[in-house]
Amino acid sequence: MANTVYQAFTETAAQFPGNPFLCVMPETADIYNIAAGEITYGAALQRINTLKDAYAKAGYGHGHRVGLLLENRPAFFMHWFALNALGVSVVPINADMRAAELSYLIGHSEICMAVALPGRHESLAAAALDANATLALMGPDDNIPPANRPAPLAGQAIGTHTECGLMYTSGTTGRPKGCILPNEYYLYCGQWYANIGGLATLHKGVERMLTPLPLVHMNAMACSTMAMVTTGGCLIAIDRFHPKTWWSTVRESRATVIHYLGVMPAILMKATPAPEDTRHSVRFGFGAGIDRSLHEPFEKRFGFPLLEAWAMTETGSGAVVIANHEPRHIGTSCFGKEEPVVEVRLVNDAGNDAGVDENGELLVRHAGDNPRFGFFAGYLKDEAATTEAWADGWFHTGDIVCRDADGYLHFIDRKKNVIRRSGENIAAVEVESVLLRHPAIKAAAVAAVPDAVRGDEVLACLVCNEPPADANARETLAHDIVKWSLTQLAYYKVPGFVAFVDALPLTPTNKIQRGELKKLAPTLVGTEQCVDTNHLKKRQEISA
Structure with missing residues (x-):
């Protein structure tokens, strides 16, 4: 059993060396100015191991953090997995970030180096200066600069609890919080998706999953990526959602699964219906937030189910809920009911358990001896916020939900002061x-x-x-x-x-x-x- 993301990838590459791991579509290739085509697991592992050896020679090791500003390019995965093998945590950096955000992220995360697009080196250097931080910079194909500080955890074993990624999520009372995500988090995301079944069944070695979502979010980086790594499937990570060319991309990529945001179906439904609407290989879509009035019309028009789900960066797949079985209560805000491995409480404003059809804050935890299994390890440098989020042994989500008489959960609103x-x-x-x-x-x-x-x-x-x-x-x-x-x-x-x-x-x-x-x-x-x-x-x- 793999203890790290790198080990999981290595095991899959040994089983499916000739299977495609990544597919770069021509449209994305043109935008990124990179080669189009597919990269097999075997070829990817060779590139990863070459990078791993170079990073080790340059002094990077357990406890270091390295920023990745590489958008949805194949280089993101190569550097991530190579660094993970050495116990180095990666910090995904949104390419849309600007001065104030970059300065905060660099200072707070204490990254020692960033692998970034050359066009962003100047802004990263300026942000590091503003944060009074020492930051080495390199392009995705550059020689690796020497580590500017010793590995903090050198000599300690690397395993499931080793930090794999540090992902920033918007807080409600100030700056974004850095969610510490261990290897366990990513590995369980893949295992959960591979085993969930029902309408979301994944077939080993054959799936092709298309995501327009950015790798700076857990959905793409943890859920989509690890689902494919776990099952030996192919990830099609396009640069972003392009409404005009979406269906041609879906068809030409031979996607069997797509990931979506609620805004996407609303845009796609505005196009004039055409006979080609059902000419694709998609078996299901996985996402959240679809306009309830469009849910049934979309499925009838395009011929596949959109499976609404709920999760947070903090929960990962440790407490994900998905409507992957019928009845899905299409036309409502239903996102299914929890599996036995997830425990749910809904608490009303009085602090009591909410009744049937009564709104309450969603509290979740993993069932069993370890209620935090599959969750984030905590907020970086904010133990108080971590403790508050886990008050009374439950993770407080800040989302308002109600449960109907049949036990199905329905999303109502966000309690937190967040604009979505x-x-x-x-x-x-x-x-x-x-x-x-x-x-x-x-x-x-x-x-x-x-x-x-x-x-x-x-x-x-x-x-x-x-x-x-x-x-x-x-x-x-x-x-x-x-x-x-x-x-x-x-x-x-x-x-x-x-x-x-x-x-x-x-x-x-x-x-x-x-x-x-x-x-x-x-x-x-x-x-x-x-x-x-x-x-x-x-x-x-x-x-x-």
Whole structure:
């Protein structure tokens, strides 16, 4: 039995050396300027072992952390698995991150080196300087620079509890939290998916799983990748979701499974129906958040089930729930019922167990002697937050759920103050802290407003040092603020609406009244004091 991700890959490569591990589609290859085609397990292992030896020679070892800013390129996997063999943890870095985010991540994670696209070296170096950190940099094909510090855990055994990855997830009370993910986390993700069965059955050595989701998220990095590694299947990791070419990519890749976000079906359903809609090899889709009114029409039109699931970065597959058996209660927000290996509690506002059809916060844990099996190991440098999340021996998710009379779970809303835009979790406090650095802004509060396609959009309520005098001044200032924010934050976190207000709803202790802000925000859209800046929120392409 493998104790590390590298060992799991090695075992699969021995069993299926000629099977394709990765498929790079021509469209993705053109965007990334890399070769299209398939990479077998045997060929990938050779490249991984060459890198492993080079990293070891350069002094990298157990306890080091290395950042990976490589998007969804094959190089991500090669460097990840090579480093994992040596006990080095990888820190996926979102290519959309900008100055403030990079500086925080580099300082907080204490990465000693980053493998990054050459076009991002300058910004990473500047962020490291701002964080007062020493950071070596290399491109994916460069010679490996010597480690700038000794391996902290050199000589200690590498195993299931060794940190494999450090993944940042948006918090609700401040900066993103670093989730420590051990080898056990990733290995169990693969084992869970391989064995879940039902409508989500995976066949060993034959599956081809297509994901447009980024490797900086647990769904793609842990769930999709490890499902294929565990079963000897082929991962088709495209650069991102392209609505116009999606179905041609699905067909040409011969995908048998797709992973999706709720926003994707909504976009795909807008296209004109065509006879080719069912010309594909997909047996099921795995995801979350589909518009309940589109669920049945989508399945009828495209000919395969969309299996709604629930999980978090913190829970991994230790407490995942999926609607992989009938009845799936299509047309509702049902995400199935837990398997015997998962325990669930729903707790109402009074702190009591919620009754049938009563809303309550979702609490989860793994069944058996180890309730944290398959979960994250904790938040880096934040033991208090880890302890709070595990209060009373249950992981508190912050999600509001209800259970129907038949035992099925239905997602209601998010208790935490998180804006969810196109599958991305955005912490309001993080955006506010960046906005307050703009010289024109005196006070800032951020909230979600409904968006028909993206779920939520970001609206910023701003009090300015010198309020703009008229509509032209408001538009000019709003554009300036958003353009500046795009240099500091990932594009999806930047406000799509900027509302200029005289004052924010505050408590007697000058804290933002989140409830009042939530009510106020939707009423501001379309008024003269609110500027629509959505057209400025475009992904900023960075050359490799």
